[in-house]
Amino acid sequence: MNVDLFHFELPNDRIALRPAAPRDAARMLVVDGDGLHDRVVSDLPGALRAGDLLVFNDTRVIPAQLEGLRGQARIGATLHKREGPRRWRAFVRNAKRLRDGDVIDFGGGVQATAGAREEDGSLAFDFHGDEPVELLLERAGRMPLPPYIAGKRPTDARDADDYQTMFAREAGAVAAPTAALHFTPDLLARLAAAGIDHATLTLHVGAGTFLPVKAEDTADHRMHAEWGRIDAETAERLNAVRARGGRVIAVGTTSLRLIESAAGEDGVIRPFEGDTAIFITPGYTFRGIDGLMTNFHLPRSTLFMLVSALMGLERMQSVYAHAIDDGYRFYSYGDASLLLP
Template structure:
């Protein structure tokens, strides 16, 4: 007998296109907040800034401090045709180019978009001081490339990408003229520090400096982890049974200080609030059988879907996720599939804004 819980179709819902947010709320903390509280049958409606009222001084708020880099590069092929290079991770620096030590090199995996796929060995011109050589082409569409760049004085690769690249907004956000300066600011959390993501941990976009200050003034501690969001987060699930889906890998770092703070909070009876599904994934990936977090650095391929036993996370702050997506599986594992889908329908009726630039949801399993 087929268990409907694990069928991909069980995670589908109809979203009117106008509910997909194309721009962020005017103020970060004034997005709307739908709250699912385990102690209350009905969902309740709030402003995101109200989240501070639900945090106690014994709680720990865990944030992901990854920073999105300009992974989308536009340029021309040697033939003159237009080309788009989408870097799937921050390039690995290799050192000076052998042919000209004034130029530096870095390697990366990328997607190449052009009318005709460039050949191995060909060059792409992405700016006066930024080129790329195509080293190999894979059958899945990925390409291995070597970036060749000439930094100005005091400039590194990060700054050069800022000069020539664009912030890679998700495909459902339409920008006819490319990303705007506002996107460069708003598609980045206020606490972003470590460069490495191709997509923002979007639940964190709602926290303003004022709200963070208010939360700290209540005595709530804030700890940080790093999970660099990869392009795989947008990969569609193609298996009828979600358990057969192969989840993507993402790089995680949890310091000894953060692990200790989490473990002391749990030992003292405090609640762990995760900001975003990326934080959930990182914390549960680093959890041991004693429900403790260990310091961790490396790739995480943890796949969370209904039936998963959470060891660390009590409550979650998140956005609304795409139908049939692995992120929808994750929130369903925490709150229950039926309750999540009911809440999504209520959000649609009440004209909430969905996805990366949209409104937020709080799942409180420990009131």
């Protein structure tokens, strides 16, 4: 499909720079068979049915943004995928100043050796020493806010909490699964009281989630692989919910993409561990999910393509036009949509 079909005009002032407080006070646009309904996230128990199950991504964002020096040259790096105990792949600013074998000093005693550059422009970094890389990043790194926020204000102490979900447990993401940022312990308790259960899986979100689609046709776009895991117990729970007539609602496109990666053509979700580069565009047949709660996405992005695959492109263009006209806040710190096909 032509990527231009997924374009829409978004006023700059619709980009949220801070999350709603409290988190579940964010607005929520419910899209279902009856039309559009303007609500807030705290209304979620009434928007779902007893027997439904929400699936959250429990990945934890690491301080993956690094600034360092190679001699006198300043190097900026965003780690995006672990490739070994001490090796991470990174997108690098001023990458032309780096050669295979160069050492970068990130300060605080943190150094890494650069590898050869790949076709996508990324480099592998091998971190020096014996300390776990996670400890090195805590010392030298900072929270990797999305470029559409970081370009408008600096990262600060609030982001260390604001940009982690209440489910964050498995360290390894360089971007938050932002739909889950709306949840609080109180909201989770009210969902449970309404008969709505939840489960978790892990997908370590990479920086590729922010990369623009440069191809003119979706068939020519290459997704970056991300590592994920659904254990056998979780897969069994999801299948059991659907078998008894409940719905599996993915919270966030990351949860959806991993479930769909694990689901067979028979609709059965199986245990999964490994990389996925699944790219969902209109025409895709969903096999493992029955709905999606997600934030509002960038024009021409793979995530807007995904929601268009779920609900229909024409309908999502109409949904986003309503959201823009009605003042919904967009992107990572913005409002939510609940999409029930």
